[in-house]
Amino acid sequence: MSCNIAIDGPAGAGKSTIAKKIAKKLGYIYVDTGAMYRAMALYLIREKIDPSETEKISTKCREADISIGYENGEQIVYLNGENVNAYIRTEEVGNMASASSPNPDVRKKLVELQQKLAASRDVVMDGRDIGTCVLPNAQVKVYLTADSRVRAERRYKELQAKGEDCDLDTIERDIIERDRQDMTREISPLVQAQDATLIDSSHMSVDEVAEAVIALL
Numbered sequence: 650m651s652c653n654i655a656i657d658g659p660a661g662a663g664k665s666t667i668a669k670k671i672a673k674k675l676g677y678i679y680v681d682t683g684a685m686y687r688a689m690a691l692y693l694i695r696e697k698i699d700p701s702e703t704e705k706i707s708t709k710c711r712e713a714d715i716s717i718g719y720e721n722g723e724q725i726v727y728l729n730g731e732n733v734n735a736y737i738r739t740e741e742v743g744n745m746a747s748a749s750s751p752n753p754d755v756r757k758k759l760v761e762l763q764q765k766l767a768a769s770r771d772v773v774m775d776g777r778d779i780g781t782c783v784l785p786n787a788q789v790k791v792y793l794t795a796d797s798r799v800r801a802e803r804r805y806k807e808l809q810a811k812g813e814d815c816d817l818d819t820i821e822r823d824i825i826e827r828d829r830q831d832m833t834r835e836i837s838p839l840v841q842a843q844d845a846t847l848i849d850s851s852h853m854s855v856d857e858v859a860e861a862v863i864a865l866l
């Protein structure tokens with residue numbers, strides 16, 4: 650039987666950094682489910698669909714074949730056979746992913762893909778509904794969070810390092826708004842699974858968090 654580690658939590662809590670580190674240490678595969686929602690969003694943008702067109706999103710998502718592969722340990726997301734990693738980290742794609750991910754047809758398709766991946770391999774999977782919906786029987790479930798100010802500061806430093814102009818208060822406001830959207834949506838809202846362990850990374854280093862998760866295993 651494969652071993653599954655589920656990591657959920659709000660935007661900016663450090664899920665992907667931690668999940669990647671653990672996967673490398675344990676020799677597991679890292680599955681970034683947010684990247685799949687982003688690839689679907691890219692398809693919808695290319696098809697010129699507006700985030701408000703719910704019915705069109707339901708129909709069009711059937712045409713998007715999303716799969717993942719690995720090159721040098723890095724996850725590659727394919728959209729109808731094309732490697733789209735370089736196009737999914739933009740603000741526009743993130744906004745479309747946020748608007749289209751509550752759609753039940755989009756979720757059904759991507760959750761099936763995620764479950765298939767985890768059934769045959771040891772995975773560390775991160776997202777918003779992994780412990781609650783995608784892998785309810787995961788051996789380890791973590792709800793990773795951090796204070797909104799700390800998350801904003803991390804994002805601020807990342808943007809500054811890239812030479813981008815930004816404002817800490819605005820970033821924190823955006824983070825709080827995104828939390829609200831993710832936590833209050835009707836389908837698969839972001840909640841801590843009853844059997845998940847809460848880890849608050851506000852005052853922890855990456856190594857400390859990774860060790861805490863591995864200790865649970």
Ligand code: DC
Nearest residue numbers: 682683684686746747750776777778
């Ligand atoms: O983690 P991220 O920013 O790459 O996620 C992009 C969007 O996809 C975000 O708005 C939340 C959504 N998402 C989701 O609904 N369920 C998941 N398991 C992962 C991401």
